[in-house]
Structure formats: structure tokens, C-alpha cells
Amino acid sequence: MNTSNDNLMAALMEQMGGNNNPKMEMLAKILAQQNNQPQNTAQPQPANGDKYKGQARKLMALNKELKDKLLLLKKQKEQLLQYLDYFIEVNAVFSSAVGACECWGDDPQCEKCRGQGKPGAFAIQQEAFQYYIRPALKQQQGPEKEQLAQPPSSPFKGAR
Numbered sequence: 001m002n003t004s005n006d007n008l009m010a011a012l013m014e015q016m017g018g019n020n021n022p023k024m025e026m027l028a029k030i031l032a033q034q035n036n037q038p039q040n041t042a043q044p045q046p047a048n049g050d051k052y053k054g055q056a057r058k059l060m061a062l063n064k065e066l067k068d069k070l071l072l073l074k075k076q077k078e079q080l081l082q083y084l085d086y087f088i089e090v091n092a093v094f095s096s097a098v099g100a101c102e103c104w105g106d107d108p109q110c111e112k113c114r115g116q117g118k119p120g121a122f123a124i125q126q127e128a129f130q131y132y133i134r135p136a137l138k139q140q141q142g143p144e145k146e147q148l149a150q151p152p153s154s155p156f157k158g159a160r
């Protein structure tokens, strides 16, 4: 309640003839309505503004979080691609060390070997053989072991 307005109204009503003047009663009603209106209409706007500011802040924080996650995923992807490049190269060199195709003869659709590139199918690459196979053969010397290792399961087996 606005007390200064109420005091003003009381003073006005006294001057204009008190509560018996119908014009003064109407003026009093109008003033009373105007007194209430600004409080009702002005308050929701700042409240909404605060709400939107809060939402905007939350969205900006979420946006930053997502950007950070995206950056991390990009870094992880780069690292995985580096690993993949490395293992593709190791596979190429290692398969050449035993005269195998890079698909190890497991891929019937392989353009190089049509699924015929098991170890020994091609000429052995000597440097790769010295690096990968010779040390393993040295360790293997001695009483012959007749164990045959099970090859790892091939991703091409479903295609046969």
C-alpha cells in the first residue's frame, strides 16, 4: 500500500467535500486501481527476465560442457586413428615376414590373394623376417613342440 497516495487522497477528499462527493469517490476508485496495477504488471516482467537469464546461463554452461566433451572425443578419435595406423602397418610388416597376405588368407574378397594368402603363399620379406620371426625361432629351438596355436577369430569368417 502506498501511504503517501492515501494521505493525498484523504487531503483531496477533505478539500472537495468529503466522502459525499460522487466524483471524488470515482477518482478515489481510479487512483486505487492505478495504485494496484503497476505492482501487478511490473513485477512479473523482472521475474521472467530473471528466469530467462537463468535459462540462458544454464544453456551456455551446457553448451560449454558439450564443446569440452566434443574436444575430448576429437582427441580420442585422433589417438584411435594413430593406433589404427600403427597396427595396420605392423600387420603389413608382420604378414610380409611370413609371406602372408595382409588379410592372412581370411578374406575371399581380397583383391591381392582372393583368400589364398596364408603364411608361405608369397615370398618372405627378409628384413621383416629377421626382425619378427628369427628371435622367435631361436627361442623355439630345442625339443620340438607339436602344439599348434589356434589362430585368432577372423572378422572375415562370416563372409565365407
Ligand SMILES: [Zn+2]
Binding pocket: 101, 102, 103, 104, 105, 106, 107, 110, 111, 112, 113, 114, 115, 116, 117
Ligand atoms: Zn588377402
